[in-house]
Amino acid sequence: MRKILITGGAGFIGSHVVRLFVNKYPDYHIFNLDKLTYAGNLFNLKDIEHKPNYHFIKADIVDGELMQQLFETHKFDSVIHLAAESHVDRSISNPMEFVMTNIIGTVNLLNAARHHWQQDYKGKLFYHVSTDEVYGSLGDTGLFTETTAYDPHSPYSASKASSDHLVRSYHDTFGLPVIISNCSNNYGPNQFPEKLIPLFINNIRHNKPLPVYGKGENVRDWLYVVDHAQAIDVIFHEGKIRETYNIGGHNEWKNIDLIKVICKVMDEKLGRPQGKSEQLITFVKDRAGHDLRYAIDSGKLQRELGWIPSLQFEQGIRLTVDWYLQNQTWLDEVTSGNYLKYYEEQYDKR
Numbered sequence: 312m313r314k315i316l317i318t319g320g321a322g323f324i325g326s327h328v329v330r331l332f333v334n335k336y337p338d339y340h341i342f343n344l345d346k347l348t349y350a351g352n353l354f355n356l357k358d359i360e361h362k363p364n365y366h367f368i369k370a371d372i373v374d375g376e377l378m379q380q381l382f383e384t385h386k387f388d389s390v391i392h393l394a395a396e397s398h399v400d401r402s403i404s405n406p407m408e409f410v411m412t413n414i415i416g417t418v419n420l421l422n423a424a425r426h427h428w429q430q431d432y433k434g435k436l437f438y439h440v441s442t443d444e445v446y447g448s449l450g451d452t453g454l455f456t457e458t459t460a461y462d463p464h465s466p467y468s469a470s471k472a473s474s475d476h477l478v479r480s481y482h483d484t485f486g487l488p489v490i491i492s493n494c495s496n497n498y499g500p501n502q503f504p505e506k507l508i509p510l511f512i513n514n515i516r517h518n519k520p521l522p523v524y525g526k527g528e529n530v531r532d533w534l535y536v537v538d539h540a541q542a543i544d545v546i547f548h549e550g551k552i553r554e555t556y557n558i559g560g561h562n563e564w565k566n567i568d569l570i571k572v573i574c575k576v577m578d579e580k581l582g583r584p585q586g587k588s589e590q591l592i593t594f595v596k597d598r599a600g601h602d603l604r605y606a607i608d609s610g611k612l613q614r615e616l617g618w619i620p621s622l623q624f625e626q627g628i629r630l631t632v633d634w635y636l637q638n639q640t641w642l643d644e645v646t647s648g649n650y651l652k653y654y655e656e657q658y659d660k661r
């Protein structure tokens with residue numbers, strides 16, 4: 312019987328990974344460890360929280376002693392590590408939070424895994440979930456491959472790059488079985504409305520300005536979050552130790568073009584005249600150190616493990632807009648902080 316520690320499982324991507332594993336593998340015990348920062352929300356997992364193979368642990372990965380104790384108590388045999396501070400703009404205003412969680416937190420988990428597994432690494436795996444932002448910025452052409460040199464520009468991407476290096480070093484120095492994947496921008500249900508797509512959906516809903524950084528010419532490669540969770544499942548089960556896998560959507564969009572699609576779909580769904588939401592577009596001061604273009608070559612993952620994205624963007628963006636419109640209470644709760652009360656009611660009294 313496997314005992315898998317998934318960190319950051321109450322966040323956007325983590326909640327989709329936890330749901331997939333809990334439902335698909337009833338014989339696995341899934342331990343979701345999350346600090347429940349502003350970005351972590353147990354509402355995201357309401358549909359599976361009653362399942363017997365799901366367990367929640369509220370904890371901060373920066374607490375190294377606690378990580379050791381939890382490994383001792385629960386005897387995890389693998390880790391899927393997603394917990395992180397994840398928003399570039401926040402990393403510009405508060406880099407230290409990113410250093411603490413993304414670097415120190417990762418080392419704490421590596422230390423706990425090493426300490427508890429070193430007698431026998433067989434059947435153990437430390438799977439680190441990372442981002443394509445570690446590779447820096449592309450010009451108009453080219454794609455990131457697994458061998459692209461690291462060149463991070465924001466405190467967020469620098470902290471993730473640092474954690475990637477530490478993960479590989481624990482394999483090379485101590486023999487810890489590790490795998491890393493680096494994924495492009497995700498979109499879909501449950502993303503905190505500070506990231507581009509849910510922020511703009513939420514603002515259109517409230518007729519608020521849509522703040523486009525610079526001229527809106529930056530390019531991102533968008534992947535539907537459930538496809539990322541499925542890639543993680545495949546890599547976790549079939550990936551090779553010490554390998555890196557790039558995950559991407561083959562789906563590049565200039566920000567301004569993507570924003571116009573969101574406006575169009577929102578007008579349609581809200582029954583507003585076409586062109587109404589576009590009037591909310593407001594060009595604002597560019598983000599400092601704003602990477603021009605990210606684009607992923609996920610050919611290795613396709614060739615070696617047979618993974619390809621299942622959804623076309625046109626489908627994915629409609630599903631996403633539908634989800635946010637059908638879950639407006641979720642948007643209201645996460646933006647007002649009400650879900651913290653939910654946590655207190657559900658868990659503090661237990």
Ligand code: NAD
Nearest residue numbers: 319321322323324346347348350351371372394395397497
């Ligand atoms: P998120 O911000 O939505 O969720 C992060 C989760 O981690 C939250 O539940 C939060 O409470 C938890 N957390 C934060 N600090 C913690 C700590 N100190 N201890 C325990 N838990 C803590 O992030 P996300 O977008 O779901 O990203 C998840 C992972 O995937 C991150 O490692 C990120 O770097 C990576 N990633 C994200 C994207 C993307 O587009 N969002 C793309 C590629 C890779």
Ligand code: TYD
Nearest residue numbers: 399496505506507508522523524529531566
């Ligand atoms: P974001 O969702 O923050 O992801 P990342 O910076 O990790 O790629 O931003 C996606 C793109 O959208 C990025 O080029 C920055 C831009 N952006 C805006 O133009 N306005 C905004 O309000 C936000 C949050 C992002």
